[in-house]
Amino acid sequence: MLKKKWIQAIVVSVLVALATSACSGAGGNSAAEETGSNGSSDGAVTIKLHTWYPKKADNWDLVIEEFEKKHPEIKVEFNSAEDNNSNEYYKKLDLAAASGDDLDVIMFSNMAFLSQRAELGLLEPVDTYIEKEGFSLADEYSSDTRIKDVTYGLPGKLSTPMVFINESRLQEAGLELPKEWTWDQYMEYAKAMTTTANGKTQYGTYFHNWIQFGYFIQNMGQSTTGANLTTDDGLKANIDTPAIRKSLEVRLQGEREGSATPYSEIVSQKLNYRPQYFNQDTSMITMASFLVPEAGGTEQVPATFKTVFAPLPTMNAGDPLTGNVSGDVFGIYSKSKHKEAAYTFIRWFTTEGIVLQGKNFPSWKKADLNEVVDNIIAGTKTPEKIDKESLMYVLENTKQATPAVAVPYHAELEKVFLEEFDKMMLSGVDIDTTIRNTQEKVQKIIDSKQ
Structure with missing residues (x-):
């Protein structure tokens, strides 16, 4: 749990980092402008994904491989301590932001942790991307990730x-x-x-x-x-x-x-x-x-x-x-040099990608629930230990609210x-x-x- 003094320290250090990066001219770039030190020799943009999940156990290698096939213009660099500990992850994330490290896609385990950092200006609103794509957050996802009518991230995993x-x-x-x-x-x-x-x-x-x-x-x-x-x-x-x-x-x-x-x-x-x-x-x-x-x-x-x-x-x-319901939320660092590419990734992952991953229930409403359950059960060591009938009953009969x-x-x-x-x-x-x-x-x- 975050302590008050620690939060105050975050406020000071992160604001210093944001001010420093702002002076350097970092800001929103178009897809065409997204080149530089993070670019690869073939012209692809490299974005950094920060999370606490283990890569192999949670099939992130499969997810990234498939995404890069669909979007060869974007490479994804996976960053995780591999310890599945979100509390420690937040400490490292805040330190990275305070140190002026390059950040692009940032994961949050729930909206409370996202809200704390949105308050500090660490997150880029994604409403303009949503409007450009032409979809409604409420129609597309079960979780509502807006804060005072501003959307700072897209929901991934759905926890019921x-x-x-x-x-x-x-x-x-x-x-x-x-x-x-x-x-x-x-x-x-x-x-x-x-x-x-x-x-x-x-x-x-x-x-x-x-x-x-x-x-x-x-x-x-x-x-x-x-x-x-x-x-x-x-x-x-x-x-x-x-x-x-x-x-x-x-x-x-x-x-x-x-x-x-x-x-x-x-x-x-x-x-x-x-x-x-x-x-x-x-x-x-x-x-x-x-x-x-x-x-x-x-x-x-x-x-x-x-x-x-x-x-x-x-x-x-x-x-x-x-x-x-609650769950993971994917945000874009406000000083990312590759915001367009970061959005492309989080939009893909929170729809097709999370279904492909086969580890979690998605917030994406267009996913086939029966297929999702089958994929999750099939991916376990002993599938027969999970009773699908009662699980489906709970998922289908629980009114979900955010x-x-x-x-x-x-x-x-x-x-x-x-x-x-x-x-x-x-x-x-x-x-x-x-x-x-x-x-x-x-x-x-x-x-x-x-």
């Missing part, structure tokens, strides 16, 4: 929230796979699937240590509005809500009943959701569709059981199945929320006090930003 369940554990508990359910029923399932043998407990569910799992019912999809810690206009704290109260109640219920991995263990042992689920220390997790390929096994973690899928639970019986982009200082608000959440989970502070204190502290920060 859902529940991953170990089919064997479900059957052993005598439970049916739900097609619609409430959070109360979710916790009943968690309790029924919790077992203890030889001094070891296999918990019914696991909530990861991301602070979003402190307000997950609000953040993941209880409502298409008010999903953040502020109201959508950014003017008021949005903590004292039924969805956050329910989120906290669920977390405490899991602790009280012993049906969820204890928060103290998650924090002290630095547990991670992947091994907790795939090593069968827990029977089900609420996560998003980005994890689906791993349910079929990877080189690092083989799949030893079959995963079935259920839609995100609702607050009340009969509420519509809604999921707040929540408002969080305020640029969202990390500060989450830090405050985390502090109060820890007091509740670890020190016994009651829910009413937790909500009241967090509401007041968040509002104080909002007021200081006005």
Whole structure:
């Protein structure tokens, strides 16, 4: 999580870098003008793609090869630490920008991280490219990547929230796979699937240590509005809500009943959701569709059981199945010398390219969902461990919604929320006090930003 002081350091260093590059005359160039030190001997332009994903494991070599066949006038240089760690990636990205390095295509894991850098002027609006091409963002993509009606990037991967369940554990508990359910029923399932043998407990569910799992019912999809810690206009704290109260109640219920991995263990042992689920220390997790390929096994973690899928639970019986979608966003560095070529790449990748990659669900609405699912499942080590029927049901029946982009200082608000959440989970502070204190502290920060 970004810390306030670190953000302030970014502001200073990045603005210095931008000012320096501005003085050098770097700016938007037409395709014909895009030559220079990044050009190859055959006249092709070379653009740099910065990401955190591993190249081979995520089929980027295949993607780049195919793109360069279609666009021989553009070469793509892949830049990644290969560690699949987006938090470390952002630190390196900001350092590169502050150092005046050449940047072209920049990836972001979600809109909150993009918003922070758009606020600093690191990103080029792409609305003129969209208008020139003549398409509507809403018609073309499921995710809305606009900030105050300005589009700073195109959406790639689409992450839809859902529940991953170990089919064997479900059957052993005598439970049916739900097609619609409430959070109360979710916790009943968690309790029924919790077992203890030889001094070891296999918990019914696991909530990861991301602070979003402190307000997950609000953040993941209880409502298409008010999903953040502020109201959508950014003017008021949005903590004292039924969805956050329910989120906290669920977390405490899991602790009280012993049906969820204890928060103290998650924090002290630095547990991670992947091994907790795939090593069968827990029977089900609420996560998003980005994890689906791993349910079929990877080189690092083989799949030893079959995963079935259920839609995100609702607050009340009969509420519509809604999921707040998120995902990767591809932006263009505001001082890139090859903006036209960078746009050509991100437009191609967020449509044809991501389908070809076969690793993720695309935000591109024109993709064939059945084909996408088949490609993803076929690309895993043990395809039979992924239940396609239940997965398709969740994807086809979840109403996808894009929540408002969080305020640029969202990390500060989450830090405050985390502090109060820890007091509740670890020190016994009651829910009413937790909500009241967090509401007041968040509002104080909002007021200081006005």
